[in-house]
Amino acid sequence: MRDANREWVFAQRPDGEPDMDSFELRESDVPEPEYGQLLVRVRYLSVDPYMRGRMRDAESYAEPWSVGDVMAGAVVGEVVESRSDDYDAGDVVTGNGTWGDYSVLDADSVAPVDPSIADLPAYLGVLGMPGRTAYFGLLEVGEPKPGDTVVVSGAAGAVGSVVGQIAKLNGCRVVGFAGTDEKVEWLTDDLGFDAAVNYKQVDDYGAALDDAAPGGVDVYFDNVGGPITDAVFPRLNVDxxxxxxxxxxxxxxxxVPTGPRKLPQLIASRAKVKGLLVGDYVTRFEEASEQLGEWVATGELGHRETVVEGLDNAPDAFLGLFSGDNIGKQVVRVSDPADD
Structure with a gap:
């Protein structure tokens, strides 16, 4: 074990796009778990777009951070001290922890990790919260039917890449929007998307969508908003x-951005628009995890993680989400067993 615990602290609320001024690295004693808790040596931590909302001093679906709070998110790590009968030192688990070398997790809120199914970073992506978001968001909200055309924005990200593949498994035609040629090639060549658009290389999103989805759009899974979504709405099919x-x-x-109002376009299409929070399906997480794990194990569900090395670079990994640095899930490698 290390003699001290480094942790990233939320130092300052950003105006507009966050930068390094929002973060401060501090060092403290390694925490001690209480009864029912686990001390975990963090191997990988997750950075996710929703964390930007927690930087605002406003109510949202995720509780806002106070200045001075330790940055929090999903982690995968090895138990170094257990005060629970359910886990032993050496077990590998995933759960909600902190951006640090060590994290204390409640034993009843973690899940075991099976490295025989996938490498550890996958448990922060396709086998973690993003995968479950894709699973419930597409199947329960999108309600795909064989023959449907499904369009996904942010398609090369942690959620979108899984959405498109699950849609293909359900017999749909899938079109993705992504921001580089490399991402487009990954979607079509590796993940089986029928078409993909590099939105940074086209001037007219609507025309690009007409080419990629000439029959219109039956399901739109929106991770991005903005002008891509503006182009999709007029092309929504009935229902x-x-x-x-x-x-x-x-x-x-x-x-709050304003612009041409899109709601009238829902009248003719009779389209349904619904927001999605994966936490609403918490009682069914085991169902999703089992199915996603089966698809990964059989090779029916591909995945990719962009790994940023070192706890020191965790803020850079987070900020990179807003410039599209990642392909698949963005994670930070905090430690390796050889480091201990």
């Missing part, structure tokens, strides 16, 4: 379903 999962194009806006 289309829209799952609003994220709006990363607006997360750093200081005001």
């Amino acid at each position: 289309a379903r829209v799952a609003v999962c994220g709006q990363i194009a607006h997360y750093n806006d200081e005001g």
Whole structure:
């Protein structure tokens, strides 16, 4: 074990896009678990777009951080001290922890990790919260039917890449929007998307969508918002379903953006638009985890993680989400067993 615990603290609320001024690295004693808790040596930690909302001093679905709070999120790590009968030292678990070398987790809130199914970072992506978000968001909100055309924005991200593949498993035609040629190739060549659009290389999103989805859109899974979503709405088919999962194009806006109103376009299409919070399905997480694990184990569900090395670089990994640095899930490697 290390002699001390480094932790990233939320240092300052950002105006607009966050920068390094929002973070401060501090060092303290290694925490001690209480009864029912586990002390975990963090191997990987997750950075996610929703964390930007926690930086605001406003109510949201995720409780806002106070200045001075330790940054929190999902982690995968090895138990070094257990005060629970359910886990022993050496077990590998995943749960909600902190951006640090060590994290104390409640034993009743963690899940065991099986490295025989996938490497550890996958438990923060396809086999973690993003995978479950894709699973319930598409199947329960999007309600895909064989032959449907499913369009996914942010398609090369942790959630979108899983959404598209589950749609293919359900007999759908899938179109993704992503921001680089490498991402487009990954979607079509490796994940089986029928078409993908590099939105940074086209001037007219609507025309690109007409080419990629000439029959219109039956399901739209929105991770981004902004002009891509504006282009999708006029192309929704009758009884289309829209799952609003994220709006990363607006997360750093200081005001509410306004523009041409899109709601009248829902009248003719009779489309349904529904927001999505994966926490609403918490009683069914085991169902999703089992199915996702089966698809990964059989090779039916591909995944990719962008690994940023070192706890020192955790803020950079988070900030990189807003410039599209990641392909698949963005994670930070905090330690390796050889480091201990």
